[in-house]
Structure formats: C-alpha cells, structure tokens
Amino acid sequence: MTLAYYPGCSLKGTSREFEESFLAVTRALRIEMTEIDDWSCCGASSAHPISRDLGVALPARNLALAAEQGADEVVAPCAACYNRLATAQHELGADADLAARMPGILGHSLPPALHIHNVVDLLAAYAPRIEELVAARVDPPLLAGLRVAAYYGCLLVRPNEVTGFDDAEQPATMETVISAAGASPVAWNMAVECCGGAFSISRTQSVVRLGRRIVADARAHGAQAIAVACPLCHTNLDLRQAAMTARGEEPLPALFITDLVGLAIGLSPGELGLARHFVDTEPLLASLAAEAEATATAAAAQESS
Amino acid sequence: MTNQSGAMSRSDAVVRLLAETRSAAARCYQCGKCSAGCPMVSEMTLPPHDIMRLTAHGRFAEVLSADSLWLCLTCETCSERCPTGTDPAAIIDALREAAVLDGRREVPRSIAAFHRSFLDQVRLTGRLYEAGFFAEYKLRSRALLDDIGNAPGLVRRGKLHPLPHRLHGIGEVRAIFERCGVRASDLSGAGHAPAADDAGGAPGGGDPGGGAEGGHA
Amino acid sequence: MARIGVFVCHCGENIGRTVDCAAVAETLAGHPGVAHAEDYKYMCSDPGQALIKRAIIDKRLTGVVVAACSPHMHEKTFRRAASQAGLNPFMCEMANIREHCSWIHEDRDAATAKAIDTARTIVEKVKHNEPLQTIHIPVTKRALVIGGGIAGIQAALDIADGGHEVVLVEKDPSIGGHMAQLSETFPTLDCSQCILTPRMVEAYQHPNIKLMTWSEVEAVDGYIGNFTVTVRKKARSVDADVCNGCGDCLAACPNRRTPSEFDAGLGTRSAIYVPFPQAVPNTPVIDRANCGRFKAIAKGIKKEVCGKCAEACLKGAIDFTQQDELVTEEVGAIVVATGYQLYSIGRAQPEGLTGYGEYGYGEIPDVIDGLQFERLASASGPTAGELRRPSDGKVPQTVVFVHCVGSRDPEKGMAYCSKICCMYNAKHAMLYRHKVHDGRAVLFYMDVRAAGKGYDEFTRRAVEEDGAEYLRGRVSRLYRDGDVIKVVGYDTLAHEPVEIDADMVVLATAIRPQPGIKQLAQTLSVSYDEHGFINEAHPKLRPVETNTAGVYVAGACQAPRDIPDSVAMASAAAAKVLGLFSVAELEREPAVAAVNETTCVGCLTCQRVCPYGAVEAKEIRDRDGNVVRTVASINPGVCQGCGTCQAVCMSKSIELATFTDAEMYSEIEALAFWP
Secondary structure: OOOEEOOOOOOOOHHHHHHHHHHHHHHHHHOEEEEOOOOOOOOOOOOHHOOOHHHHHHHHHHHHHHHOOEEEEEEEEEEOHHHHHHHHHHHHHHHHHHHHHHHHOOOOOOOOOOOEEEEEHHHHOOOOHHHHHHHHHOOOOOOOOOOEEEEEOOOOOOOOOHHHHOOOOOHHHHHHHHHHOOOOOOOOOOOOOOOOOOHHHHHHHHHHHHHHHHHHHHHOOOOOOEEEOHHHHHHHHHHOOHHHHHOOOOOOOEEEEEHHHHHOOOOOOHOHHHOOOOOOOOHHHHHHHHHHHHHHHHHHHHHOO | OEEEEEEHHHHHHHHHHHHHHHHHHHHOOOOHHHHOOOHHHOOOOHHHHHHHHHHOOHHHHHHHHHHHHHHOOOOHHHHHOOOOOOOHHHHHHHHHHHHHHOOOOOOOOHHHHHHHHHHHHHHOOOOOOHHHHHHHHHHHHOOOOOOOOHHHHHHHHHOOOOOOOOEEEEHHHHHHHOOOOOOOOOOOOOOOOOOHHHOOOOOOOOOOHHHHOOOOO | OOOOEEEEEOOOOOOOOOOHOOOOOOHHHOOOEEEEEEEOOOOHHHHHHHHHHHHHHHHOOOEEEEOOOOHHHHHHHHHHHHHHOOOOOOHEEEEOOOHHHHOOOOOHHHHHHHHHHHHHHHHHHHOOOOOOOEEEEOOOOOOHHHHHHHHHHHHHHHHHHHEEEEEEEOOOOOOOOHHHHHEOOOOOOOHHHHHHHHHHHHHHHHEEEEEEEEEEEEEEEEEEOOEEEEEOOOOOOOOOOOOOOOOOHHHHHHOEEEEEEOOOOOOOOOOOOOOOOOOOOOOOOOOOOOOOHHHHOOOOOOOOOOHHHHOOOOOOOOOOOOEEEEEEEEEOEEEOOOEEEOOOOOOOOOOOOOOOOOHHHOOOEEEEEEEHHHEEEEEEOOOOOOOOOOOOOOOOOEEEEEEEEOOOHHHHHHHHOOOOHHHHHHHHHHHHHOOOOOOEEEOOOOOOOOOOOOOOHHHHHHHHOOOOOOOOOOOOEEEEEOOOOEEEEEOOOOEEEEEEEEEEEEEEOOOOEEEOOOHHHHHHOEEEOOOOOOOEEEEOOOOOOOOOOOEOOOHOOOOOOHHHHHHHHHHHHHHHHHHHHHHOEEEEOOOEEEEEOOOOOOOOOOHOOOOOOOEEEEEEEEEOOOOEEEEEEEOOOOOOOOOOOHHHOOOOOOEEEOOOOHHHOOOOHHHHHOO
C-alpha cells in the first residue's frame, strides 16, 4: 500500500496544531505517507450547498492527484475533508452521469477507487503498536485513569453508507484508540450530536447553543477531556468554549485524538502543539504528571519495603 | 425568461434540479423524524419535514426563499435516521443549488457572506486562504467587530498566515469553478436581511422575509 | 385428422382494444387442421360458452383452443363447457392473448400478429393432445393444526366440533400463545385470560382433539388428503400420565433465576416450570439448559446432581431419562397458525433487518416493548399488576409510548404496518392512567389507524376520558440521562420541538413471524413473503388457503393480526378443512409425470431433483423373481406436475401429461416455421 496524506486547509492554518500532532504521532508510529503534491481545497462546507458538481469536483481533483502520484490509500485527518473525499468517491461510484462528465470538469481522468482513511480508523488499525509503545515507555501509563469523552460529531460517521463507520449511532472506534492510549473512555450521550460545524463564524450563537450541550454532557458524565478528530469540532469546542461555560465551571480541554496518543507514547506537549489550544491544557497535564509520579513513588516504596 | 447567453441553461438547470428534487421528496411520509433530530430546527422558519412536504407538492417559491435551507448544517442526522430513505440533507443541498442558480437573494447575510468568501478564496488561491477569508467575510457580512477579540489569540498562536500559499495548479482549480458554472456573482448581494439575522440563538430567528413567505402559520 | 375449433375472445375492451380479434379468427380459420374459428365479445359468458358447445357438436371438433385470458382465470370454465359437449376436457386449451399480449403491448398491428402466433402454437399443441382422465384420490379425515395460540385453538375447536379428529401441536409447554400474556384486550377492556382459558380447557378436554404440547412438526410428506406428519415430542422430563400438576417440584427447584418467557423476561421462573398458573396442560417441563442436573450431565459429570424436584414429587413423575420421541400422524389437511414474535431493536438482527441505534439498541433499562408492558399491567405479572418500572421498581410518573418502531420503516427492513399497535398503545395509555391517576401518558404516533368495530371510538376515549397526550411525529432519539430517559421528538402539528423526560418508554415494536417459520414453510412447501409471513393463495379471494392444496393458514403467521381477525381466519380455515372432509374422494388434474420403464436406465436423477418426493426406485424382476434392473417410478398422487424430472431425464424416458415433448416441440415449431 502507498498512503497519501491530504492535510486540507485548516491543518495548515487555524488548526495547525492538529497537523503538528498528527505528523508527530504518525512518525512515532512509523506510518509512512507522502503529502499530495499541489493539493487544493476540498470545498468543504461551501461548495456542496452551492453546486453538487463543484462539491464533487474539488475533492475529486485531489483524489486524482493522489492516484497519479502513485497512492492507493489516502488519509485526511480533517473530518470535513475526509467526508468530502469519501462522499465524492461514493457519488462518482453511484452516479454514472456524474462520473461521465467529471473528467471534462477536472482535466484529469477519473481516479480509481482509493481507500480513504480518517485519523480515527487509521489509529485504530495501529492500536496494537500504540499499546506497545505505551507499555514500553512508562508503567503505569501517563493517561491511566484519565476519563475521556470520545466526540465523533457528524462528519466522521454520517452518512454511514459513505463513511462505513462501525456504527452510525454508537460508534466505538475512537474508544478503541483512547483505550490503547491507556485512558478510559466514558459513556456519554452526545458523541454523534452536531456541534454546529461550519457555522462557527457565520452563526456563532447557534454553535454556542449546540456546543454547550456537548460540553455539559461530557462534564456530567465525568469526562476530564473531550477527544475530537475534526478541526471544525475542535474550533467550536475549544475556541468557543469560553462562551459555553458558566462562571465558576472548570474548562474542559478539547484534545485531538492524536494529542492523547502522542502524550501516551511520550511525545512532548510542544511537539503536539498543545499550547496552541485556547483552553489551557496545562492544569490537566500537571495533574496527570503528578498522578503518574505519585503512583510511581508508591510503587517504588512498595518495592523497597 | 431572458436572452442573455447562458441564462437559459441556468434556468433549465433549475427546472431539472427541482423536478429531480420533487420526485425524491415524494418518498417522504411526513413522520417528522428529521425535524425531531435536527440540531437547527429551533432556529428554522420551515422545519425540515415542511421543506420535504412543500418540495413534494412543488411549492418551490416558498421553499427556495426559506432561510431554513441555509441553516442546514449538513450534519446528516435526518438522512441517517429517515425511515423512508428520503435523504433530506441531499434534497436540501439540491434546493440550495437551485436557489443560487435561480438568483434568489434571501440567503441570511452572514451565511451568504461565509459561502461567498470561502469560495472566492478557494477560486483565487486554490486553497482556503484563511486571513483573506476572514477579511472578506467581515466586509461582506458587515459584522466587522464580531469575533474580533479572537484575532490576537489566533495570531499569537501562529494560526493565521499573512500570505496565501502559491498553488501550481491554480489554473485547474479556476477551470473547475468555471466548468461547474459557479460564478463569482453567485450569492453576491444576497442577504437582504439586516445583521440581526445573525442572532442565531433565538427560535424563529433568521430571515423575516422567508418567514412571511414560508406560509405555514 | 384433427378438427380444431378456435374461439377468440375480445374480453370486452381488454383484448379487443389492442388486438384485432376478428383478424385473428380469420387467419386461424385458414390454418391447417382448423375446422372452425370465430370471435366473440365475452367468450366466458353463457352465450360464449354456448358458441363453443354448439361448434363442438356441429363441426365434430376433436380439439378446442380458446384465445383469451390466462388459463389461471378460465381454463376450468372452458374445459367444463367442452366436457358438457362431449369432448374430453383435456382436448381444450387456452392461448393467453390478454396478459401475454393485449395488456402489455400498444401497437395494434404487432399485437394482432403476436396473438395470431400465440393461438397458432396452441393449435399445434392441441393436435398432439391425448384425452386424459381426472385422477381420484382418497381423503384422510383428520387434521393437523400447528400452533396453540388463539388462532390454532379456534381452528382446532371448530374442526373438532365438526366431527373430525384434530392433532394440535404446540412448541411451548402450554397452549394459549401470546393472548395468554395480555392483561386486558381492546376495544372492550375485558380480561384476556378470562376469555381465553375456557377455550384452552375446552380444547384440552375435547374428545376429538389430540393435544401435543412441547412438540414440533419435523417433517411432512404426502399431499392433500394424504399427509404423513412427523412430530417431535420434546423430552419433558416429566411423565405426563403420572403427574397430577400439584406444583411441589416447582417449589423444590433451587434454580429460580431463569428469566420467564411468559413474563417477557421481566420475571423469573424455576428450571422445572409451568409457564403460568393456568397453563394447559398443567404438566411441568424441565428446561434442560437451565437445570443443574442436566448442566452437570452436559459437562460430563458422572455424579447425579440435585434431583430436588424428583425428591419432592410424591407421584414419582419426574423422569430424567426421557428422550425426544418422533410420532407419526396421518392427516388430510393442515392448518398453520404459528403466530408472531415482536421485533427486537437490538444490535444483533437477522438478515435484512437493522437495529435502532438511535433508541439505544435496547440497552436502556426502562425502555420496554408492548408485551413487557402487558406483563407489568397484568394481575398475574411480575409486579402483580402494579405499574412499576423494571430498573428500580419506581412508579413511573411519565410514560412515553412510541408507535411504529420497526413498522413502516423500510430502512430498518420492515415497510409494513403492524396493524395492532395503534390499538394496544391506546389501551396501554388507558391502563396506565387507570393505575397511575396523576401520571402523564404521552404517545408519539404517525397516524392513528383504528379501523375496526368500536376501534376509533376506543382511541378517542383514550384521549377524551383518560387524558392520553398524542403527539404527531416519530421520535428521533432516546437516551438515558441520569434517572430519566430523554425522548427527542417534534410535534409536527404544533410545529415545535419536544423533549420529554420519561420515567419509562414503551416501544410498539413491529410484528414479525415466529423464528423458524421459513423452515416450517419449506417443510410444508408453502410460500412466504420477504418477511417470512405465509402467503395466502389469493390476497382477496382465497385468504386462508396456501399455494399447497390441503394446507391452510390462520392468524398472525400470515400477516399482523389482532385477536378478532385471527379468530375469524381460524374459523374460515376450519370451514375450508370441513369442506374438504365433506367429500368421499378428491379429484385432481392428470398433469402428472410417468416413466417409460422400457427405456429408463435407472440413473434416478429424477428422484434426486423431485421437490415433492414423488419418485421411487422400482425393481424389475424376471420370471424367477431375480432383480433384472431398477427403474424410476412416479407416484401420481404425490406428483405435482412441475416437470423437473422430465427436464433432467437423460434418456428421455419421462413424459409429463399435458406437457409432453411432442406437445412442446410442436408449439416451438409453430413459432419457428409458420410465417
């Protein structure tokens, strides 16, 4: 297999820490991939509502480039990009008329069907290696006991016929990754509810209304952090969290799933770009470190006695 | 209709899109499960099941001017749970496309500004040049001061690149826009409603013009 | 020399509109061997039949071809007419120029040409037809009823009261079916058990009914009037002849934690059990999967474990060594009345169905189904009729009832309406409000379908007198939030989102046929629909017959049915059985296969492919009694005339009467060689 990497626009800008963390983790897991040369925007959020053809053509150009550059698999860490790439490929497979006019629109021949990955299913496939690295590094793991709410949102899981996620209503793939990283996924209710996605800028109050339910539910079910795999979700739950939180409530860090894996396998907060998050991750990191140290000290004391 | 070259094919495209959409909506049996699960329904003038009903009955004047089309997040909850397989999210996408081709101007201003600015930046640079996007969005939405407090934070965290990336295949991307018939003028001038339509949180908020024409009082 | 008469029917406008019938008759008149040809508006009418009879006599016809509708429709009619005019009925055939021609074509010239071709092929066939005689078969005047729910009980009682013996087979330890589980019944709110148990006892005591509970039909051979049925009597581990039903064994059983099937999993029972106190027969069964002694045996432990029930039994009725027993019954008719099961919303689903992730896949405590609610409301149920929710025994103050769960949901695999849920939801809301006066009963529905005598009035009573709150809309999601269940819906009439904190949610889950129905249907050679419901022979005119003669259907195994419908169907099926038993012998068409024993090489491929088991090996002996060779032999009573054996016979030794090779080839030649 040859894996192509499609970063998408957010990972080069407002969510650059996602790229930092994704690249650091894939490097540590020895996942080989090559960034698609001269990739362009997938059109997420704005192309498909205006024109179906444009909504398919923009991602299809990138699939064509990936195939021309020798890839048979693509990973798009951004859930919106992933969804657009997968949707385009699905629609081209299902609509012969669309497939027939697409080469003329693209100026490229139609790419063969590629295996399109999101960051969650990619990491889930490497769960055993994550577990190995966690075990090799520290005992007990840094994230032991950390209660995490796995937040999928919409674009990873829906429509299920396109994404093929394990379950549209009660997915568990991200939980597999969280467990592999040594943390504990919590059972909660808002895992696949929408955060408001692309309305972050144009309709901020809607996003705050939707995000508040998500953060509140995660908190009510004992989560200490929310794991996300989408820059849009992250922006809404991170940058907008201040507006969702009542006075006196502790903020709830929204971490990329790669952040959790990275911390678990010993990458530094700096390598993962944690300082770029708006919700301060320092208190959580400090308490994790303190707890790990306390456990280690206790273990050492037991050993020497 | 009009004599301007190309206009006929756009209106033909609208007719075709609406006919396809109408027959797709015929599967809907009005159970309301789409509206029940819709995260934006409390802000919509027409809930999703009403959009399906009016579409199935060919009442496009009401549908195409509804703010609800533009309040859809394409979260696909409706389509995932729809018992009849109607796929409201895809129908709403097609209705939006028809509304744009039809030159409708009832899109809530902030959302029109978002889509216009997004696509402009992609057409210009091949990628979403975020700094340019924010600047253009501010101008188009006339919400100059909204969110301005977050700008220093974004800059401090190194999240805003001052200059766009240079794409070799920019010509290809522009050609794609051209061939898909998406014009720079689409959505321009849309958003006749005052900035109050950005209130968002209030039920029934949004485009008052759409509300009047929505007609399910 | 053949003298064939051709009669072309206009079928009013049905054929005449597209086919030039006069031209068809005119062309056929010139066909070799045709002695007479004419067309007429309605050939099946009395004057039309008179035309045929007169022509047979006047023109001394040797064969008749009626070019009209499908033979399914009127072959019998025309053969009867031919026979009345003295012609062997099997010398009369139909050419289908309606379903195969006029209804599916528009071009008049082309359709007329096709009609001519069609008529011509049948004329060529009739030239090769042989006069045949109707087959007479005897009838065993004894019936089998499969399923001991209300439908099966009713059918058995009606047949037995008609003076014929009935074998009633029930797979569970007791008869009674789902009706025995219900608390009260719509639309009269009379107690279900009070009206059912007298029927159960009557069936048990009826001199003409042989009751076989804890038994299943294993194999069925034969044909209408002459079925041989093999029934597996599952080992009860209790000698039914000795047991007096005192119940001491139940009290002695140390395992009391097995979920009770009768209480829909809400209560528990012992390993040796009768499903409910009024069970018929009142003989316990040992559930070997949950009995300590049998579990030990299964594990290979030699020592005899437990045995408390046997110690407690003063009659010595417990028999751990009992084995399954195969019993053979000869019957002439079979009634299938196996009833229904409820769809489960869980993750694991049979092929073609999907679970309800949005409703938590059945993993939320206090989200129950309709039968569970019946048990909670029933005086004989696990809460003695007090409405308490399963998780913590709290009396629910808000109960949400959700209609159409699975039903009318093609995306989950079931497009059909389950028919009974609207009524039982209204009933549940009433029962709940009668028991919890200050409680809220909220019903999410799509339409209220209450077509039945007194039904709509009943649902209105739920609203007007008992305060049921009906909200129109499907529920999008159910999830547990602390002590409550969040019900996320939308009131499509008030146009507003609704979110209700419910203490308990009752799902009206779809009615599905029983597991194992497809296998049983295959055993009986009856067809079933995509969901497994048994197909009736005709959706309007033959509602209780199946496509296999002598096999009838009653109740919810055919489609979702309520009690009155099931009982009506059962009595209808019984009437059909009694009608069958009223004749001395049956007549059937001679369309059966026969083996030419001189050319048969005895490969017996035909025996392997015959779907009806009609082919046997037959030994040919010489004068001294030595076996010379083996050939195939076909039992004409069992043969259904499908022609499979004829198609596979390598030595061309099998001919199917009415479809012989000569007849078929002449049809093909007529198409190929006539212009």
